[in-house]
Amino acid sequence: MSTSDLIAEDIEAYLLHHQHKSLLRFLTCGSVDDGKSTLIGRMLYDSKMIFEDQLAALEVYSRKVGTQGGDIDFALLVDGLSAEREQGITIDVAYRFFSTDKRKFIVADTPGHEQYTRNMVTGASTADAAIILIDARKGVLTQTRRHSYLVSLLGIRHVVLAINKMDLVDYRQDRFDEILADYRAFAAQIGITDFTAIPMSALKGENVTEPSSKMAWYAGAPLLRWLEDAPVEDDLQARPFRMPVQWVNRPDLDFRGFSGLVSSGVIRPGDSIKALPSGRESTVARIVTLGADLPEAVAGQSITLTLNDEIDISRGDVIALAGQPPEVADQFESTIVWFDDEALLPGRPYLMKLGARTVTAQVAEPKYKVNVNTLEKLAATRLELNEIGVCNLSLSAPIAFDPYVANKDLGGFILIDRLSNRTVGAGMLHFALRRSQNIHWQAMDVDKAARAASMGHKGRVIWFTGLSGSGKSTIANLLEKRLHAEGRHTYVLDGDNVRHGLNRDLGFTDVDRVENIRRVAEVSRLMVDAGLIVMVSFISPFRAERQLARERVEAGEFVEVFIDTPLAEAERRDVKGLYAKARAGDLKNFTGIDSPYEAPESPEIRIDTTAMTPEQAAEAIYVWLNNN
Structure with missing residues (x-):
């Protein structure tokens, strides 16, 4: 009985049948005008997934802005944005659902355009299969190579090379064979060794849902049949068991379970498991679902596991079979695709989300970036919008992971801006750096508390930030004199002084400024651990780096002092003559002139230098410290 007959005669049976169908996620990609949207529209149309009102609207749009001379333009079913319809190109990622x-x-x-690389990566990140379209008239183009590289990079194993518009080359087999040979030679260079080539005409419906009589020389399956038979689930079930914990389920005192989506593999009651990154072990007691307990669970199912032992497992941990655990590390090599208009700055802290776990990550300077059109590896100091680079990552805590090629869920991550909460990048983990496995924290018998007791006071960071010429160093110097006279143990880290030694290798680009503050933040943390009151006098123009410095010490140990001097006043003083040089173009990347300063939003102390002398400012900070 066909689906339409089942719907008409027994809707409950249809719904039950539909519920248990497997799901395939796939994407279409290729050069502009290769027919991606037309192909999807044709499949929606042929699978009868278009309502009558949608079909009526499609006919109107086809007459108004279509490209088929008044006939139905199937691309308009997918190109949902008005800008896409008017320009005849795909801009955003369009998701559509249909079934057979x-x-x-x-x-x-x-999208096919290079400037929408991030959009393509977004669409490909959850795909099980990829259809790479080629215009039979044009053959393998630069955009074909770029999208094939991205498909390979994102680990999509099931690939169709759809050689489209065969109707425009008279359905010739020799043209198909020529394109196939060209593509096979290129694909081998990027690791795509197993793919299926299908000649078709999406517009005419040839080899899309049914075999084409006009290409009898092709003996393979049409596209839709290939999509129906692609063995996706079998791949996941054959891999080691992994379940990232999304929720610790405690409905009452007598039940404690761990809920999540099985990422890969199979689990059964009685299996020995290991929770990562803690490494604690137990055995599975039950596999709980809404309907009933299961004898086994497989990849793609959402379940709750109960264990035979009370072990500590939290959201973001990973449950694996004890004999096949993932690795645990906090430093990695990775590939990063940058999504944001503001460039990636090496050393800047970002939030990294992998599965249900979120940690702070710092990205090192790229080893190289990839020209996605030529596949050349180019030197780079940062990544701009839509660029792809290979970088090392350092995390604030160890995580359980698999390399992306082995498990997308445990190897794929996103980067999030800590202040704006924007998703700024996506990445794939390659492997843990060896040094992360060889370096361990060495515990010492004399700790911070013992040093504070010896000093007679606790350590603290007093972080002075403000424009050049605002008076930071002058006020910090006066404050230190006052504290030192009382027998406090102090030190001033001054921006200029530190650049004579520790940071003498750094310039004044945004990347160097980030690294400048990262190093000083680490030194400050060590000084606080030693029991010192350290005064840091740096412009430190970026909020993200000041937040990084705050997080390097314990709560209450960081005091941000905003030396608030208007740019006009700081420029009027110009003690060092720097503003004059910057205005003349002789000093590049100068804060306030051609490099931004991000003022603190809620500092502990704000000093208005237009209303206070340096001595009054130092006294105000001293009073605040005593009161707090």
Whole structure:
């Protein structure tokens, strides 16, 4: 009985059948005008997934802005933005759902233009399969190579090379064979060794849902049949068991379970498991679902596991079979695709989200970036919008992971701006750095508390920030004299002084400024651990780096002092003549002139230098410290 007959005669049976169909996520990609949107529209149309009102609207749009001379333009079913319809190109990622008797599908139509690389990566990140389209008239183009590289990079194993618009080359087999040979030679260079090539005409419906009589020389399956038969679930179930914990389930005092989506593998009651990163072990007692307990759970199922032992497991931990655990590390090599208009700055702290776990990550200077059009490896100091680079990562805490090529869920991550909460990048973990496995924290018998007791006071960071010429160093010097006279143990880290030694290798680009503050933040933390009151006098123009410095010490140990001097006043003073040089173009990347300063939003202390002398400012800070 067909799906339509089942819907008409027994809707409950249809719904039950539909519920248990497998789901395939796939994307279409290729050069501009290769027919990606047309192909998806054709599949939606042929699978009868278009309502009558949608079809009526499609006919209107086809007459108004279509490209088929008044006939139905299937691309308009997918290109949902008015700008896409008017320009005849795909800009955003469009997701569409359809189903056949055998399987459900979610398809992502991704842009072809290089400036929308991030959009394509977004669409490909959850895909099980990829359809790479080629215009039979044009053959393998630069955009074809770029999208094939991204498909390979993102670990999509099931690939179709759809050689489209065969109707425009008279359905010739020799043209198909020529394109296939060109593509196979290129694909081998990027690791795509197993793919299926299908000649088709999306517009005419040839080899899309049914075999084409006009290409009898092709003996393979049409596209839709290939999509129905792609063995996606089998791949995941054959891999080691992994379940990132999304929720610790405690509905009452007698039940404690760990809920999540099985990322890969199979689990059964009685199996020995290990929770990572803690390494604690137990055995599975039950596999709980809403309906009933299961005898086994497989990849793609959402379950709750109960264990036979009370072990500490939290959201973001990973449950694995004890004999096949993932690795645990806090330093990695990775590939990063940058999404944001503001460039990636090496050393700047970002939030890294991998599965259900979020940690702070710092990205080192890229080893290289990849020209996605030529696959060349180029030197780089940072990554701009849509660029892809290989970088090392350092995390604030160890995480359980698998390399991305082995498990997307445990190897794929996003980077988030800590202040704006924007997703600024996505990445793939390659491997743990060896040094992360060889370096361990050495415990010492004399700790911070013992040093504070010896000093007679606790350590603290007093962080002075403000424009050049605002008076930071002058006020910090006066404050230290006052504290030192009382027998406090102090030190001033001054921006200029530190650049004579520790940071003499750094310039004044945004990247160097980030690294400048990162180093000083680490030194400050060590000085606080030693029991010193350290006064840091740096412009420190970026909020993210000042927040990094704050997080390097314990709560209450960091005091941000904003020396608030208007730019006009600081420039009027110009003690060192720096503003004059910057205005003349002789001093590049100068804060306040051609490099930004991000004022503190809620500092502990704000000093208005237009209303206070340096002596009054130092006294005000001293009073605040005594009162707090």
